[in-house]
Amino acid sequence: MAGQRTALTAHNLSVPGYLSLPTAPGPGVIVLQEWWGLVPHIESVADRLAEAGYTAFAPDLYQGQSTTSPDEAGKLMMALNIAQTAEQLRAVVQALREHPSTQGHPKVGIIGFCMGGQLALYAACENPDIGACVDFYGIHPNVKPNFANLSAPVLGIFAEKDAFVTPEAVAALRQELDRYGKTYDFETYPGTDHAFFNDTRPEVYHPDAAYDAWDRVLRFFKAHLP
Structure with missing residues (x-):
């Protein structure tokens, strides 16, 4: 099923x-983009969530800009206004909770990839109405989640050969979550590179790992977004 470009409004924003909407009302899930922008791959993730019964919304954090150039993507990521993004995500959480397609589901899930993975962690720490957080190899040097405020369980998906989110970075994240007694489940896939879930990038896409990771995501949301 295919969704559509639109806007959600809450808090006067x-x-x-x-x-992308499911055939029957289901929990809301926010899908956060990689540093490329709101590209077809991210839209397809929202569609897959809708097929699984979730009301999925992918905010356009770059306000219409996207790129296939790593240099330009890096510039867009570093130019992102984090405070403004936090306000946008807060509005999206509220708008999804109030959407007709999420009737009876007070908690919202969030899933993000690369830059979006780190933003997903950040948003989960800022919004108690987020009930489940999935971080796919999240990274952004200017985004520092306040894990003391985190109430949602976290599913972390990582790549063994990731040059951006190294095993040391994953260990440091695990240490932070342990420090505050948070609930999390991490999985690192052997032989995979950063962005292995992105099926539009054949140079890094790993179908077996991507299939297993998606199965974990669906089981995680089913458990924590009743």
Whole structure:
């Protein structure tokens, strides 16, 4: 099933993005982009969540900009206004909770990839109405989640050969979550590179790991977004 470009509004703030609806009301899930922008791959993740019964919304954090150039993607990521993004995500959480397609589901899930993975952690620490957080190899040097405030369980998906989110970085994240007594489950896939879930990038895509990771995501959301 295919969604559409639209906007969600709450707290007097309208946030553009891509909305994909399930056939029957289901919990809301926010899908956060990689540093490329709101590209077709991220829209396809929202569609897959809708097929699984979730009301999925991918906010356009770059306000219409996207790229296939790593240099340009890096510039867009570093230019992102984190405070403004936090306000947008807060509005999206509220808008999804109030959406007709999420009736009876007070908690929202969040999933992010690369830059979006770190933002997912950040948003989960800032919004108690987020009930489940999935971080796919999250990284952003200017985003520092306040893990003391985290109430949602975390599913962390990582790549063994990731040059950006190294095993040392994963260990440091695990140590922070342990420090505050948080609930999490991490999985590192052997032989995989950063962005192994992105099926539009054949140079890094790993179908077996991506399939297993998606199965974990669906089981995680089912357990924590009743």
